[in-house]
Amino acid sequence: MAFILILELTSAAHTSLVGNTALVAYTIGEAIVTFSAYLTLDWQKLKWVNIIFIGSVLPYLYFMPETPLYLYSKRQYTELETVLRRIATQNKRTEVQWYPSYQKFLGNQSITDVNNETKSSFFKQFRQLFSHRPTIIKVLITDFLGFTTYLLYYEISYGFEVMNISPYLGVVIGAVVEAVGYISGSFLIVSRLGRKGTFIIMMGLTAVCVLILPFVVKVGALPTVIVAQLGKFAISGAISVSWIFVPELFQTSIRSTANGLFITFSHIGAIIAPVISTSVSEKYLSVTFYVSSALGVVALLLTMILPETRGKTMDDEQDSSNIGTHT
Template sequence: FASGLTTAVFSLIFVLMLELTSSAHRGFAGNMALVLFTTGEGFVTLFAYLAKDWQILKWINTALIGLILPYLYFMPESPLYLYSKQDYVRLEALLRRIATRNKRKEADWYPAYQELVRNQSVTSSHDKQLSFFQKNREILAHRSIVVKLLITGLLGFTTLMLYVKISYSLAAMSISPYLGI
């Protein structure tokens, strides 16, 4: 919800949700983030309607962003980021802290961590490097993904048009601001 209110930090929240979610629930978490983002954008549209002045809306958005920024100070690096940077010392310390907070014993996670680090060099040599266009072709080859992207884009576009129309008081005009008629 808060990511929809503060569009500037949406990418941070979205990536964090995907990194902290297991692979079994990653799709659900990503979809939930997008739905909540759209809901938050709807609330921004409502705020724009209630404020009637773009400067008041700007200050409301700035205040909400200001509430979320201190969160960055307290949030540690994600385990996935530390693993991708091969910073194993900080990764192990972070995993120990997570295990302590979740009341897990070292025997529950440490052998798997050691195996992961040991096999890291083997798996990185087998990774297939795709170009930007090959990755895009792979994504766009799936009809369901294209449909989801189009629906999400339509929702975002509609919300943006409502936001612009309401916040600039274009609804009071006798002509359509989109068609110029």
């Protein structure tokens, strides 16, 4: 939910930059945890270090406003005006510079909408999510994308354990590779490739790496690590795109629910990947890579059905019926 909050508080021109900066910060967190583990060498001490670090950040959330998009989607215009005035003050905008436009906007809303400040229940959002066929298709596709990306992420993380190096160094190098993937994705999604093109390229490269990894393992440790980290770079780029792309596909009133389902299926993929790897005998382990690669191909093909969202704002006026648009 924090990621959605960040995106909704950001203008459309900076969504990609801010979203991927947050993902890069995740890799910095990986490095910090690794460094803390190296210093403490005790899981209980490491736990307390993490709790203190996270606890120091929590008070900041109290000062974060609710997003204008969310308040608008819930027709909470009184709170919306308060938040907009606060934002205008922070940005040193005078009342004349923004309030007339807000009044004009408010005048275009019906009296019923202005007076309706009740929040939609979860079940109402759920019905809204699954009562529209194009929306259902988008939900199913994005859930599959989430499942596949995280399944491939953990499948490709055939890390540096095949080489005789420090596990701490392995995690740090892996974090650097992830960060490069996130940054590359952030540059590509604002190019002519857009969200769809970037995701398709990154997912395609991942599928190739996963497909050839069983063959490369037989060659040696170094080629295995190179292919695995190239795949990790690619899947990190795909993940960074999906975390920006998926929220942009849904209108504000159902975005949190849709994104919650996306994240849920992502974690299901993350759970299944190691279970499969440890349950399947070594004789058939290569088959899991082939199946995972095939899932990646299916994911990139399904992405072609989704509409491009580059340059579109995260508001309620998006057309939910443009499935299959290739813009």
